[in-house]
Amino acid sequence: MDMVRLIAIDWSGDRLLAHRRIWLAEAVEPGRLVRLEAGRDRAAIGDHLLRLSRTAHAPFVVGLDFGFSFPAWFMTQLGAREAPDLWAHVAAHGERWLAACAPPFWGRRGRPRPVCSDPPLRRCEAALPRVNGIAPKSMFQIGGAGAVGTGSLRGMPLLHALHAQGATIWPFTVGGWPVVVEIYPRLLTGPVRKSSGTARSTYLAERYPRLDAEHVRSAAASEDAFDAAVSALVMAEHAADLAALPAETDPIFSQEGRIWHPSQLPTPNSKLPT
DSSP: OOOOEEEEEEOOOOTTTHHHHOEEEEESBTTBOSEEEEOOOHHHHHHHHHHHHHHOSSOEEEEESSOOOOOHHHHHHHTOOSHHHHHHHHHHHHHHHHHHOOTTOBOSTTOOOOOOSSOSSOHHHHTSOOBTTBOOOOTTBOSSTTOOHHHHHTTHHHHHHHHHTTEEETTTOOOEEEEEEEOOHHHHHOSOOTTOHHHHHHHHHHHOTTSOHHHHHHHHHOHHHHHHHHHHHHHHHTHHHHTTOOOOOOHHHHHHOOBOOGGGOOOOOSOOOO
């Protein structure tokens, strides 16, 4: 197999400032980046990935920092049997969901968290360890501190477009390159105090001493750039895992998805496209 390109994107659901907050990092070997850049909004980063998927001469894997699916009970309510059905539905209705913020969504002004007997987290989220006391939040939260639902609802149309073009969206679909995985940067960076520029600089110097000075400066300058850079570097350390991801056999994970990280990958029982 050719050398695999590893691309991590720190995503943003921000309506106005996404072009400042979305960062793309690329690595082709452990410890080094070949790109760390911002400036594209969601539409532009989507066009960039779709163009790469059509023209790239080497296989590549993309890690995207947003939730790829919802809890199975919510998908059942929607009548979405599989994740591609959900992505198509969100592409058509997601902005209306955000505007209405009707239950089970919450977090906008005047929209407190509703009482609900169904679990607010996907199984893959509930299973993740806390990092510095921080745990994944519910996809139904679309406002307030730490909300992840807005970025996810504005990211699923990209999954819909990539799937339509033949990409493999792990663990939901099997297609060609690119292979797209859900990432959770806090799990990949570990317990660093990301709000501190000094802590970010120290972390990069200690863990990735081979990084170019320009990439160190960019990655240390903001949490968004730091998350993209470290995610791509971790992906590069585990390129072999990412090139041999397992087919999904669990029906719940087949609907709800998995969050990729190295230590919890099951034993591969099939390989991705060559």
